[in-house]
Amino acid sequence: MSSEEKRSWIYAVVGAGVATVYFVTVLSQVPGTDVARIAYVRPMLIAIGAGIGLGIVASIAAAIASPREAGRTDERDRQIHRLGEYVGFYVMSIAAIAPLALAMAEAAHFWIANTLYLAFVLATVAASITKIVLYRRGF
Template sequence: MSSEEKRSWIYVLVAVSVSAVYFATVLSKVAGADVARIAYVRPMLIAIGAGIGLGIVASIAAAIASPREAGRTDERDRQIHRLGEYVGFYVMSIAAIVPLALTMAQAAHFWIANALYLAFLLAALASSITKIILYRRGF
């Protein structure tokens, strides 16, 4: 497994686990509550920071575990990375319609922020999963 494929797996695992904890924590408070009073900003910032930090730490750990492969890329890796990023871009472009529509409908900031966070999550997952599929099935 190449280092780029490992990074994609790390990104999927970190993104899913951190966002699952965030959404479980924040959305558990929604039932019967005024969403304007739910403190979501700090947990969201913590989730974003934890995702970035855990991704960096896990990538460094993977590079230390297999130092020969770390940083080595070839043309196939670059093409897979580019295609994965294109997929992520298109998913983000489509998913961003939801927070935009919520803003136009003057929805609560809670829903707009969480829809935008979900759009970023979906884009990251689509990008990483595309890369994993291309590595596994061939490019």
């Protein structure tokens, strides 16, 4: 497994895992509560920071575990990365319609912020999964 494929696995697992913990924690407060009273900003910032930090630490750990492969890329890796990022861009572009619509409908900031965070998570996971599929099935 190349270092780039390992990094894609890391980002898929970390992105989905951290977002799941965040959404379970915050959205479990929604039933029976006015969303304007839910403190979501700090947990969201912690989730974003944890996602970035865990991704960096896990990538460094993977590079230390297999130093020969670390940083070595070829044309195939670059093409897979580019295609994965294109998929992530399109997912983000489509998913960003929901928070935009919520803002136009003057929904609560809670819903706008959480749908925007979800859009970022979906884009990251979609890009990572696309890369993994391309590595596994060939490009």
